[in-house]
Amino acid sequence: MSTPFTLHPRxxxxxxxxxxxxxxxxxxxxxxxxxxxxxxxxxxxxxxLDHLDAQRREALMGFAASLTALLRxxxxxxxxxxxxxxxxxxxxxxxxxxxxxGDPAWPGPVWGQGEARPHADREAAxxxxxxxxxxxxxx
Amino acid sequence: MSTPFTLHPRxxxxxxxxxxxxxxxxxxxxxxxxxxxxxxxxxxxxxxLDHLDAQRREALMGFAASLTALLRxxxxxxxxxxxxxxxxxxxxxxxxxxxxxGDPAWPGPVWGQGEARPHADREAAxxxxxxxxxxxxxx
Numbered sequence: 001m002s003t004p005f006t007l008h009p010r011x012x013x014x015x016x017x018x019x020x021x022x023x024x025x026x027x028x029x030x031x032x033x034x035x036x037x038x039x040x041x042x043x044x045x046x047x048x049l050d051h052l053d054a055q056r057r058e059a060l061m062g063f064a065a066s067l068t069a070l071l072r073x074x075x076x077x078x079x080x081x082x083x084x085x086x087x088x089x090x091x092x093x094x095x096x097x098x099x100x101x102g103d104p105a106w107p108g109p110v111w112g113q114g115e116a117r118p119h120a121d122r123e124a125a126x127x128x129x130x131x132x133x134x135x136x137x138x139x
Numbered sequence: 140m141s142t143p144f145t146l147h148p149r150x151x152x153x154x155x156x157x158x159x160x161x162x163x164x165x166x167x168x169x170x171x172x173x174x175x176x177x178x179x180x181x182x183x184x185x186x187x188l189d190h191l192d193a194q195r196r197e198a199l200m201g202f203a204a205s206l207t208a209l210l211r212x213x214x215x216x217x218x219x220x221x222x223x224x225x226x227x228x229x230x231x232x233x234x235x236x237x238x239x240x241g242d243p244a245w246p247g248p249v250w251g252q253g254e255a256r257p258h259a260d261r262e263a264a265x266x267x268x269x270x271x272x273x274x275x276x277x278x
Binding site: 047048049050052054057058061062064065066068069072079080081082083084085086087088090099106107108109111112 | 186187188189191193196197200201203204205207208211218219220221222223224225226227229238245246247248250251
């Protein structure tokens with residue numbers, strides 16, 4: 001018996017949904033301090049990197065690599081951070097974050113740094129990011 | 140003209156070399172607070188995830204996935220963190236870290252948390268980890 005996929009409530013509360021890409025939910029962190037995407041494979045009971053089979057892992061990391069290039073192009077970021085931690089939210093999710101010198105946590109990690117600053121206009125943020133991701137989200 | 144691969148001096152100073160796996164340098168963070176491995180593809184001028192070609196990326200992430208399973212088995216960790224940040228050291232490197240409830244940074248990230256606690260007996264630590272990684276390091 002497998003349970004169907006449902007997004008962890010903490011992830012649902014902290015993010016805005018942009019769309020899907022090949023079985024992966026693409027979320028925007030609702031924190032305008034950083035350009036910050038979160039990828040969640042829509043498979044139940046995934047926690048660790050080795051729970052993904054090779055094909056899904058390769059597809060996910062290939063997509064993450066494409067997003068790092070896109071984030072640098074769009075934002076002029078000097079660095080991207082790609083990470084799966086899951087210490088607080090066990091459901092497997094991969095962070096892809098654009099970093100710039102002088103950003104609110106630079107050069108430290110972004111997690112656990114102060115309070116999130118939600119997007120002032122969430123609808124506009126989602127619209128902007130969907131446009132940026134044109135061709136990468138499922139129709 | 141390409142420059143040959145050399146390990147970034149900061150990584151060299153902060154880690155102990157365990158060996159190589161298929162073109163990837165396998166390092167042990169010299170900080171006994173966490174079981175913490177660092178993987179560095181031995182290719183010059185790599186900075187970002189998308190600088191790796193698909194084949195090398197897939198091999199690296201497959202190896203990282205194997206290590207997450209191994210780390211959980213060995214250490215009884217409840218979670219592994221797999222991340223490439225590179226905000227301080229631009230040379231591409233991938234962290235694979237075993238996390239446990241109550242560890243010195245739990246549930247926050249490990250980076251930038253206080254001072255490293257170097258292994259009391261570095262030679263013994265390297266020996267132990269080489270044994271743990273039997274079959275995964277090039278002969």
